[in-house]
Amino acid sequence: MTHARALQSLMRAVTPLAASMNINEVADLFLAAEHRAFLSLPVVDEHNRPLGLVSRATLQDIFMQRFGRDLRGRHPVGEVMNQAPLIVSLETSLEQAAKQVTAQLQYPITEDFILIDAQGQYCGLGTVLDLLKAMEARVAQRNRVLRQALVDLKESQAQLLQSEKMASLGQMVAGVAHELNTPLGYVKNNVQLLRELSEPLFGLAAAQARLGQCLNDPDCDEASLAQALQAAEQARQQAAPELLAEDLQQLYGDTLYGLEQIAELVVGLKDFARLDRAMSEEVDLNDCIRSALLIARNHIKDKVEVVQQLGELPRIACAPSQINQVLLNLLTNAAQAIEGVGRIQIRSWADTQGVHVSLQDNGRGMPPEVLAKIFDPFFTTKPVGQGTGLGLSISYKIVQDHGGQIRVASEPGRGTRFLVSLPLPATVAMKRSA
Amino acid sequence: MSAPVRILFVDDEERILRSLALQFRRHYDVLTESDPLRALQRLREEHIHVLVSDQRMPQMSGAQLLAEAREIAPNTLRILLTGYSDLDAAVEALNNGGIFRYLTKPWDQQEMAFTLRQAAELAVRQAQPLQAIASEGLSAPLSLLLLDDEPDTLAVVGEFCVAGGHRLLRARNLAEAMLQLNNEGADILVSDLKLAGEDTAPLLKTLAQAHPRLLSLVVTPFQDTQALLRLVNEAQIFRYLPKPIRRGLFEKGLKAAAEQALIWRAQPQQVVTRLAEVPRDEREQEKVGSLMGMLGRLRERLIA
Numbered sequence: 058m059t060h061a062r063a064l065q066s067l068m069r070a071v072t073p074l075a076a077s078m079n080i081n082e083v084a085d086l087f088l089a090a091e092h093r094a095f096l097s098l099p100v101v102d103e104h105n106r107p108l109g110l111v112s113r114a115t116l117q118d119i120f121m122q123r124f125g126r127d128l129r130g131r132h133p134v135g136e137v138m139n140q141a142p143l144i145v146s147l148e149t150s151l152e153q154a155a156k157q158v159t160a161q162l163q164y165p166i167t168e169d170f171i172l173i174d175a176q177g178q179y180c181g182l183g184t185v186l187d188l189l190k191a192m193e194a195r196v197a198q199r200n201r202v203l204r205q206a207l208v209d210l211k212e213s214q215a216q217l218l219q220s221e222k223m224a225s226l227g228q229m230v231a232g233v234a235h236e237l238n239t240p241l242g243y244v245k246n247n248v249q250l251l252r253e254l255s256e257p258l259f260g261l262a263a264a265q266a267r268l269g270q271c272l273n274d275p276d277c278d279e280a281s282l283a284q285a286l287q288a289a290e291q292a293r294q295q296a297a298p299e300l301l302a303e304d305l306q307q308l309y310g311d312t313l314y315g316l317e318q319i320a321e322l323v324v325g326l327k328d329f330a331r332l333d334r335a336m337s338e339e340v341d342l343n344d345c346i347r348s349a350l351l352i353a354r355n356h357i358k359d360k361v362e363v364v365q366q367l368g369e370l371p372r373i374a375c376a377p378s379q380i381n382q383v384l385l386n387l388l389t390n391a392a393q394a395i396e397g398v399g400r401i402q403i404r405s406w407a408d409t410q411g412v413h414v415s416l417q418d419n420g421r422g423m424p425p426e427v428l429a430k431i432f433d434p435f436f437t438t439k440p441v442g443q444g445t446g447l448g449l450s451i452s453y454k455i456v457q458d459h460g461g462q463i464r465v466a467s468e469p470g471r472g473t474r475f476l477v478s479l480p481l482p483a484t485v486a487m488k489r490s491a
Numbered sequence: 492m493s494a495p496v497r498i499l500f501v502d503d504e505e506r507i508l509r510s511l512a513l514q515f516r517r518h519y520d521v522l523t524e525s526d527p528l529r530a531l532q533r534l535r536e537e538h539i540h541v542l543v544s545d546q547r548m549p550q551m552s553g554a555q556l557l558a559e560a561r562e563i564a565p566n567t568l569r570i571l572l573t574g575y576s577d578l579d580a581a582v583e584a585l586n587n588g589g590i591f592r593y594l595t596k597p598w599d600q601q602e603m604a605f606t607l608r609q610a611a612e613l614a615v616r617q618a619q620p621l622q623a624i625a626s627e628g629l630s631a632p633l634s635l636l637l638l639d640d641e642p643d644t645l646a647v648v649g650e651f652c653v654a655g656g657h658r659l660l661r662a663r664n665l666a667e668a669m670l671q672l673n674n675e676g677a678d679i680l681v682s683d684l685k686l687a688g689e690d691t692a693p694l695l696k697t698l699a700q701a702h703p704r705l706l707s708l709v710v711t712p713f714q715d716t717q718a719l720l721r722l723v724n725e726a727q728i729f730r731y732l733p734k735p736i737r738r739g740l741f742e743k744g745l746k747a748a749a750e751q752a753l754i755w756r757a758q759p760q761q762v763v764t765r766l767a768e769v770p771r772d773e774r775e776q777e778k779v780g781s782l783m784g785m786l787g788r789l790r791e792r793l794i795a
Contacts, residue, residue: 238574242596243510249600250513304513311506355575359547 063151067191068172068181069094073101076108076135081126083134084116094184097168100138101179107171109138114167143170147180155192158185217434221447225382228389232355233326240315247312254304257296264292325351329381339372342380342412342479343405349384350403357392361401361418368406374482375459383452383463387416387475390448394420394473411461411481417474423467431465495520496611497538501530501556502545502572507596511543514600515607527556534563540614541607543594546573546580554580557588566617568610570594576716582731585723586744592768593723609766633752634675636660638668638682638691643736644710648681651745665689669785672698678752679745680707683734684718692718693778695726699767700779701786703727704755706748710734710741727767
């Protein structure tokens with residue numbers, strides 16, 4: 058046992074005294090070199106059981122009295138020993154021993170403590186100083202371990218945060234990439250169609266140019282003029298510009314619309330990530346909501362109707378990419394809570410306290426025991442591998458770091474409502490109250 | 492061809508529909524619907540040869556639409572056209588919708604035109620309704636070749652064969668599989684994508700070309716939309732069942748395959764409405780070519 062060994066290493070072998078030894082003899086022993094380190098010497102009975110401790114201080118007190126040595130030098134040491142010494146079993150742990158010793162210790166320290174084995178037999182002496190040194194070493198070692206554990210913990214927490222962020226980023230990018238495929242699909246096809254459809258127009262232009270040339274040329278005879286006329290008419294029929302016009306208009310219009318859609322998604326992606334802006338800036342939270350909605354559209358568009366009631370909000374200082382992450386997390390959670398078709402209601406408003414965003418879904422809701430844990434790290438109701446269980450705990454931390462609050466109410470079968478509140482900056486609040 | 496081939500495109504994005512209509516209006520009678528419910532209604536009212544549907548739509552998913560379309564008009568060839576690589580949707584579209592092709596957005600103009608031409612040809616070729624002869628002689632014994640060592644798969648397939656009086660053939664590797672196919676022939680193939688460390692996809696793709704009547708059920712622990720896409724388009728697989736095997740689903744798939752095999756058996760050769768694409772990967776193309784040679788005898792027997 059490591060505990061026993063800890064005390065064992067403190068133990069010093071000292072030959073115990075018999076109670077019948079006289080004080081003079083014991084005084085001589087105290088002067089011996091091997092006992093110099095001790096404040097006291099142990100006394101045992103014939104069965105090697107500890108009877109008490111004779112302290113150096115007691116003997117000094119006796120010898121300092123006038124004629125003390127003459128009067129009491131021949132008395133047995135048993136008369137002057139401490140009959141209730143500190144006895145510590147070798148079985149006890151270092152901490153317990155320290156506790157026991159410090160509890161019974163009195164100032165000034167005049168004695169050591171006796172170490173006994175499990176059977177109560179005397180084994181050796183321990184000194185208070187050794188015990189304290191051992192304790193100090195142990196505490197220092199514990200501190201080192203704790204500090205290392207703290208460093209490790211911080212590192213792995215940072216890694217987890219990062220991987221959660223990357224996971225949600227990856228999900229988001231994949232979603233938007235797929236979202237791009239629809240406009241990309243018709244834009245690509247339209248451009249190919251435009252090329253095909255406009256091809257005959259070049260033929261028409263060439264035929265008409267030839268006709269014009271013929272008309273301007275006085276040498277051009279009837280036959281070639283008639284031929285040129287016919288060719289131009291044929292090209293015109295083939296190109297059918299009056300029929301084509303409508304198709305081309307439509308194709309150009311749709312193509313431009315598609316390109317705008319693609320641009321909007323790309324801008325949305327950039328806005329969402331905000332990698333190009335400062336950490337903290339004055340932001341309209343409604344922009345964050347719209348940005349998160351754009352990104353989340355992939356998850357929610359085909360089954361969820363989103364109702365927005367966005368009030369006018371003062372701009373507040375925050376890290377928009379983090380707030381976006383929170384809103385996207387809440388949105389995707391809400392969409393996942395909805396089985397089949399459902400509705401998400403997003404409201405935003407401001408009051409004297411701050412800016413508030415409420416997200417309410419009519420999904421499956423949560424029982425109280427789940428609700429109580431949703432902000433805990435690693436808590437997830439999703440199957441293994443589908444959620445890190447960090448999304449909401451990170452959201453909670455982000456909002457908390459902004460000095461805000463995130464609250465939740467839920468009812469099984471009816472839905473869940475999250476309320477994110479961020480405080481107004483002090484300056485804004487002061488301006489208002491003034 | 493007397494009546495023109497009629498193709499119905501369904502997508503919630505009108506611009507996709509306009510673009511497709513403009514591309515194909517010269518070759519086909521093109522119909523478009525942005526509402527899947529109205530598309531189903533049209534399918535009930537008119538004869539439509541080919542149905543091409545988007546996957547993500549507000550009212551219902553494309554896979555759902557295609558599954559319902561199969562009930563309404565089983566002879567209409569069904570094609571999924573999607574911009575999302577969603578494995579569950581693709582599996583549903585195959586297993587319940589029995590899709591002919593799985594196309595992705597943005598699409599290649601030539602490829603799309605080629606696919607629709609193939610589909611149109613097949614659609615026109617199938618003259619009489621298939622369902623009419625469905626119920627007779629369903630107990631005739633079939634041959635089933637199993638290419639999977641897993642006990643779970645064997646248990647379900649074995650039980651199915653015993654119950655239906657079908658013949659169960661097994662092979663431990665591709666060479667044995669070729670031997671079995673050449674010597675015994677098979678109506679249904681149940682295969683993992685890996686057999687004794689070998690990739691079975693080339694064999695599936697070869698069989699789809701050499702023996703379009705063979706129905707392949709793929710059981711696999713792999714979850715890869717791209718791989719599934721190629722198995723649909725290049726191997727015309729009948730079912731894709733993720734491992735671990737879900738018994739009910741597997742049994743249903745086997746039963747459907749047996750029914751289909753018996754229907755085909757009762758029909759002249761040309762009517763089989765399956766046609767696989769040539770694999771796009773060159774190495775796989777070579778592999779399919781060489782396997783095709785080894786399957787010579789099977790082909791001879793089938794043609795005879």
